[in-house]
Amino acid sequence: MDPMVLTQVLRPLQGMFSPAQHPNLLVGLQISDDAAVYKISDEVAIIQTLDFFTPIVDDPYDFGAIAAANAMSDVYAMGGEVVLAMNICGFPPDLPVEIISEILRGGAEKVAESGGALVGGHTVDDKEPKYGLSVMGLIHPDKVLTKGGAKPGDILFLTKPLGVGMITTALKADVADAAHIPPAVESMKRLNRQAAQLAQNIGVHACTDITGFSLLGHGSEMAEKSGVCLRLSFDKLPFIAGAKEYADEWLFPGGSCKNQKCYQAQVRFADGLPEEMQLLLFTPETSGGLLLAVDPKQAAELRSSFAAAGAFCAEIGDVIEGSGLIVV
Incomplete structure (x- = not known):
């Protein structure tokens, strides 16, 4: 469902289950x-x-x-x-x-x-x-980890590469390179269990998984709920093989434009980033990785823990004061 429509249809329900009536409900509709x-x-x-x-x-x-x-x-x-x-x-x-x-x-x-x-x-x-x-x-x-704990100075990490939505769209259109399909399938099949365990062992300030609302959509939600601004470096973002190629060919799923319409007001791009690369960051992911906000004092330990476990982890940006999301 379109994120804007989803927000609209859920709005009347949010006041029906108040914390006073359900004190043991730690995360529900009101926190979302x-x-x-x-x-x-x-x-x-x-x-x-x-x-x-x-x-x-x-x-x-x-x-x-x-x-x-x-x-x-x-x-x-x-x-x-x-x-x-x-x-x-x-x-x-x-x-x-x-x-x-x-x-x-x-x-x-x-x-x-x-x-x-x-x-x-x-x-x-x-x-x-x-x-x-x-x-x-x-x-x-x-x-419990939530989207709402990121703090200025935190380092942002992503535990899977982006772009599987581009591969599956190309596959549906019967134009996908055969070599691009197995890595995308394996990425989507890989559980986030190990990444979550490693994150819990180190301790992180905020966490969310990157799925249908895209990196920028879920990142915007983390920024909003934390009261901060997420600053992403496009050159540091990891992409699965083929994703940028299909973006250059404008083989986007319909969800990319829906996400862009919903979240573009909260996102600022550096001058010169091509329109297709901007839209790529609004493209839905399926079974994507975890976006982690980590205290800079613990960032090195997190990197080494993931490396020792043979688990994927990419530093993609940081958290600063402000609001929304910046892609530089």
Whole structure:
């Protein structure tokens, strides 16, 4: 759904569940983060989220695995661990059973990789295949990560390269270079679990995952909720092979323009950055990485921890006083 429309339809609901009525609701509609968080005890809080979408790749197993990784990502964005998951399925009645089985197997194996358990689900008939998960995670109430803690001076890190939305769009248009597809699929299938664990071990000020609202959309939300300005260096941004090439050819998905329309007022670009590169940063990601705001005193430790674990991590900018987001 268009981010502006989503904001509009949710607005009447925000006052219905006040903190006074639900004191254990740590993160809900009024805060609006990557997932809901509900405190069960002084030691345990539940993280609740869900996500599903239509196929973005041709292979049914990969589709199931990507959808599952994407759904679980919100738990990791809040700093938690996945415990339970349930399938959300919409399939055409004439879709071969073998294809459905592969979609579900891909999702189930990804849940197993997370350490959680797949415990059931719900199916409906639908004209177009749809698959995803409802996910429950656990976290200590004092360890919850949100978008709202970034501070001036923080260093910004990204834990996956950008641009998978360009690859999947080219794939749908049947113009993707075959060499560009496997790296994009593997990136989307990779869980954010390890990145979240490393971030929790070091301690970070703010965290969000980069998905459908793009780097600039999710970054703008972090800036707004933290009361700061995020300054990104375009030359430091990591892109998956092929993403810039398809941007040069203007092979953008419809979501790029929707995100641009919603968030462009909060974003300033340095003079000379081509229009197609600007739009690339508004392009939706699927199962993207974590955007981390880290105290500069801990930045070196975070870099070394990711390197020692063989995990991807790129420094992409910093946090300054002000508002919105700057791309230099």
